[in-house]
Amino acid sequence: MDAAQNYPDSSTAPDFTQLALDIKQWGRELGFQQLGITDTSLDEDEIHLMNWLRAGRHGKMTYMSVHGVKRSRPENLVPGTLRIISARMDYLPQEDSDPEQLLREYTMAYVSRYALGRDYHKVLRTRLQRLANKIELVTGPIGYRVFVDSAPVLEKALAQKAGLGWIGKHTNLINHSAGSWFFLGELYTNLPLPVDSPVENHCGTCQSCIEICPTQAIVAPYQLDARRCISYLTIELRASIPVELRPLIGNRIYGCDDCQLVCPWNRFARHTGESDFQPRHGLNAMQLVDLLAWSENEFLQYTEGSAIRRIGFECWLRNIAVALGNAGGNAETKVNIMNALKSRLDYPSELVREHVQWALSQHADRTH
Ligand code: B12
Ligand code: SF4
Ligand code: SF4
Numbered sequence: 001m002d003a004a005q006n007y008p009d010s011s012t013a014p015d016f017t018q019l020a021l022d023i024k025q026w027g028r029e030l031g032f033q034q035l036g037i038t039d040t041s042l043d044e045d046e047i048h049l050m051n052w053l054r055a056g057r058h059g060k061m062t063y064m065s066v067h068g069v070k071r072s073r074p075e076n077l078v079p080g081t082l083r084i085i086s087a088r089m090d091y092l093p094q095e096d097s098d099p100e101q102l103l104r105e106y107t108m109a110y111v112s113r114y115a116l117g118r119d120y121h122k123v124l125r126t127r128l129q130r131l132a133n134k135i136e137l138v139t140g141p142i143g144y145r146v147f148v149d150s151a152p153v154l155e156k157a158l159a160q161k162a163g164l165g166w167i168g169k170h171t172n173l174i175n176h177s178a179g180s181w182f183f184l185g186e187l188y189t190n191l192p193l194p195v196d197s198p199v200e201n202h203c204g205t206c207q208s209c210i211e212i213c214p215t216q217a218i219v220a221p222y223q224l225d226a227r228r229c230i231s232y233l234t235i236e237l238r239a240s241i242p243v244e245l246r247p248l249i250g251n252r253i254y255g256c257d258d259c260q261l262v263c264p265w266n267r268f269a270r271h272t273g274e275s276d277f278q279p280r281h282g283l284n285a286m287q288l289v290d291l292l293a294w295s296e297n298e299f300l301q302y303t304e305g306s307a308i309r310r311i312g313f314e315c316w317l318r319n320i321a322v323a324l325g326n327a328g329g330n331a332e333t334k335v336n337i338m339n340a341l342k343s344r345l346d347y348p349s350e351l352v353r354e355h356v357q358w359a360l361s362q363h364a365d366r367t368h
Contacts, residue, residue: 035087036086037196083188088175089185103250119309162198202265215249
């Protein structure tokens with residue numbers, strides 16, 4: 001993947017400064033809000049990544065630890081890589097429900113904003129592939145690979161270096177005019193494009209995300225212990241959720257947005273124009289008892305094309321059971337909750353049954 005081989009005669013080489021401008025324009029035409037370009041050196045981030053792994057903060061996400069330094073050294077993942085084109089796409093859906101209000105409605109389910117619509121991996125990958133095709137129309141065949149959370153790639157660190165924003169204390173990337181409700185994707189290439197400059201960190205003395213986190217997963221500024229993060233517990237963990245963390249999960253059944261909801265920079269966030277990211281099947285306004293009643297076929301049907309499907313029906317029921325254990329209401333509501341939970345007591349999965357029993361015991365505890 002050597003760009004020089006492509007252009008042995010410098011008179012045939014494209015004007016890379018103009019090409020970089022064109023790439024950013026094409027990216028915006030393809031629906032990305034912003035693109036930036038960086039080189040491959042991630043020395044400091046590599047140190048942080050290694051410390052994080054050594055401390056075991058990735059929990060059971062073995063995909064984070066098995067690739068050695070490939071994640072922090074792009075040229076080890078794709079030999080010949082010189083530049084990374086980093087792209088961001090807004091995902092905050094235009095919807096009637098108020099997320100903060102929903103988090104207080106204990107009988108309703110809270111699904112994190114990023115997962116309400118179509119699986120972002122597919123959406124971004126297709127657009128990045130189109131961008132690569134467009135580039136090759138000008139340059140001829142180049143060495144490239146596109147990624148969207150699909151390989152060992154340190155996406156936020158690359159985006160930060162490419163000038164798309166700064167990694168905030170909650171560890172998400174924030175853009176000063178767009179907040180943090182966006183996805184990232186990358187195009188690794190051997191084109192010697194001019195690079196962009198990183199932007200300044202604007203977290204200042206703010207600590208709001210650290211203070212609001214329900215499980216105190218942000219153990220220090222810029223340091224997340226994933227094992228405590230509700231996003232990890234409800235999406236990545238396939239086993240029993242630690243009992244001491246269950247009451248803190250509230251009604252969050254898939255991911256968590258609290259640290260972003262509280263972030264002042266999200267006052268500048270814009271809604272996505274992508275129809276793919278709009279809520280599907282009313283997932284932004286569902287009662288927990290109704291979700292627990294879904295059959296496996298209904299689960300598969302309603303989550304088709306959504307990232308939610310990847311956790312499987314078992315973990316879906318596990319998460320809803322925990323949320324119902326945390327749900328409250330008047331006597332009638334409680335009876336409905338208990339009846340819904342009891343209907344899953346003989347579900348053929350020990351994982352589900354154990355969480356259902358825990359949820360029932362929460363209600364028994366509260367009535368005494
Ligand atoms: C693993 C993972 C998770 C894990 C762990 C998160 C994490 N912080 O690492 C879990 C399951 C918890 C998770 C949750 C979420 N995720 Co996630 N996740 C990833 C993934 C696959 C890898 C992230 C990674 O490299 N972690 C490694 C650790 C070491 O990185 P880090 O914690 O960010 O630490 C960096 C800095 O904080 C700093 N640092 C670390 N320690 C220290 C110490 C000091 C002293 C200093 C100064 C700095 C410093 O250096 C590190 C390296 O750059 C990426 C996709 C990808 N391939 O990159 C998506 C990704 C980060 N996730 C994403 C999203 C949307 C989410 C959620 C919002 C989903 C949700 N609503 O539930 C939450 C947010 C939770 C949060 N507060 O971060 C988006 C983020 C987009 C954005 N705007 O930033 C990504 C980029 C996916 C994508 N393609 O869009 N995620
Ligand atoms: S996503 Fe939720 S649990 Fe995870 S760090 Fe943010 S506020 Fe805490
Ligand atoms: S809430 Fe405050 S500290 Fe946290 S990421 Fe946003 S600006 Fe930074």
